[in-house]
Amino acid sequence: MKSILAEVITIGDEILFGQITDTNTQWLGAELTKIGIRTVRKSSVGDQKDAIIGVLKEATERADLVIITGGLGPTKDDITKVTICEFFNTTLDRNPEALAFVTKFFESRGRQITEINAKQADLPLNCTYIPNDWGTAPGMWFNENETVYISLPGVPFEMKNLMQHRLIPMLQNHFETPAIVHKMILTVGIGESFLAETIAAWEDALPGHIKLAYLPSFSQVRLRLTGTGTDPIQLRKELDEQVAAVLPLIQQYVFGYDDDQLETKVAELLSKKSWMLATAESCTGGFVASQITRFAGSSAYFVGGVVSYSNTVKVNQLGVKPETLNQFGAVSEETVREMAEGVRKNLGANVGIATSGIAGPDGGTPEKPVGTIWIACSTEKQTVSRLLKFGPHREQNIQLTSVHVLNLLRQTLLEEQEE
């Protein structure tokens, strides 16, 4: 079977000039992979006609599917539609179905449609109109000379909804796709090169149609196995066998697979024990709580937390003893343990986790340089604490601390489960 090759093109000076974060192409790459379409290139070009036509021509030579996002807004800097017309040698025409949709969209929000809004309904004559349920810029599908072109609005949730509910089914219907199967092993607490040394012999013995990649980020390394072939069930079985073979070498670092996240694994462990969690944060400033509450349903196992930036809050809300703060300081094993115990008791939780450290870039001392961070986890049975030593980068320190305190929580929950 022939591989279906895709290229993703994002349009916008704001992307080239680094003024917005492009999350669309990542998401599109992942969705295409899931249906066995292989993304071979992503490109971003500016809002210039020549650049857009150039990249469209190049992509046409390489790909079976070209997806274009961005440049469909109502304002004057958006020239995508006009340029697409030039590329296909066609013209814009006001699409009655699209106009009815845009009119209704504004009316349902109690607003009159303006001429700028109405222009959203002007579409190239050769396109199939794909309604956008959540916005006014429509999707467009073109099928020219055995290549499919899709144009999508740049607003992420509109683009995602259009793809998921309209275009993915159309693509699956249109193309005959090969089987690409992924399996991800998620590790925490081991560096990339040491992981590579540990599994070198296993990796060397992988068959040619199974590829391995290391995806490191913030004290976590994800190992991605990709199998390509024709039979997804056979491929899945082969990947599972490879995972079973490597697992004994790295068991202690593995916390999950595929879409698992530390937060969701912790959630599972808490739910299994019917335990409630509370957080006490100094240096992470609410980041740990926000990571936990990103997930729907977190109120089932998360009671709440205290962000104790000032010592007064540590004393009054968490019950840290003023003597402890005086004697050992806010960034100390003694303080972080009292924070974890205090938040557990004061908020009526079964387990409390705490962070206290110098996130930086300022505030370090010779004894406690920037990046010195204490974490703790407290249950009725025990309180465990760890010292972390990171570098001078505030954002990184906050994220790394969050990973480590959640991993400490995970380890504590596993340990108390086994007893």
Next chain:
Amino acid sequence: MKSILAEVITIGDEILFGQITDTNTQWLGAELTKIGIRTVRKSSVGDQKDAIIGVLKEATERADLVIITGGLGPTKDDITKVTICEFFNTTLDRNPEALAFVTKFFESRGRQITEINAKQADLPLNCTYIPNDWGTAPGMWFNENETVYISLPGVPFEMKNLMQHRLIPMLQNHFETPAIVHKMILTVGIGESFLAETIAAWEDALPGHIKLAYLPSFSQVRLRLTGTGTDPIQLRKELDEQVAAVLPLIQQYVFGYDDDQLETKVAELLSKKSWMLATAESCTGGFVASQITRFAGSSAYFVGGVVSYSNTVKVNQLGVKPETLNQFGAVSEETVREMAEGVRKNLGANVGIATSGIAGPDGGTPEKPVGTIWIACSTEKQTVSRLLKFGPHREQNIQLTSVHVLNLLRQTLLEEQEE
């Protein structure tokens, strides 16, 4: 003066398959813009030799500067260096300076260097070695046929450090760059198309060398003016005049300029009054606090916060009355006002902000559908509250709520300043 054109290439299957977020190209685009180098294209290709050589050849035809990131790690999936050698028709050689650096890097961490680590010092013979202070994959500079090529590791903080401290000065020294000047006007609380209608006449009258772009995100629209020419001082003056001309039309929505952020503007206003802030969060789950504490020095104006996911925490930590919760529910104007007042008083702050709502995707009722969110801001003088109505998307609701409650805080601080 000739414009210096750049292309940025990222290498890695993990980027095409959507398994990691690429933040490098955004940052690089912004940094190049600052020194007057215009990024004309960004491309991502997989870890395949042909694809890498193909994109290098294309970029060479269009650009004066080609920056390659990623694919330099020690593990086996990284083939960038070998492919660069093929592209330049040269070979890898162990660079003594790079080897000494890698050896020292591991020794200073109490580790023996392995052969896999040592390979990091193998560099193409035609490159200038650029030491990476924070990691083991080096930077490389090539100057071939009037094109400069830079290869950088993919780890963001290593890449950024290499650029800032080593390569930006080299680029400024090597190229004679035109003047590109940006000015960003930051608005909150007005949609893109209504903003466009409001300033249409002004926009139409902009001279040809000044471009306007709308950059919308989460209830904020940034207006970017870009001036291109030869004299940066003259361009800056022209942009300032354009800003002065448009400001009267949109004054009430403008909260800042350029790199300002809502959080930093709020920080300025708090610092000016020597006020301390406290946060009480239900539906935002710590996100608001984490946004405030992202910024170094936030302990000067942020005392801390409470994440009150459970009603018990609302009552015990924030002093919300059980009757209020019983009569009006957790998601109500009455409750959110008591939360804001309670956190201000209990945490000893001058001003308290609070959020309570149904972030979704579940938990809605006919009277209070998902996306119903109350926010409040309380000072000694007054407590103000607002009802927000958003859609079904949890992440979006959390981010939008954070923007709105920080804007409510900003408006309250401005108002009390004027009195």
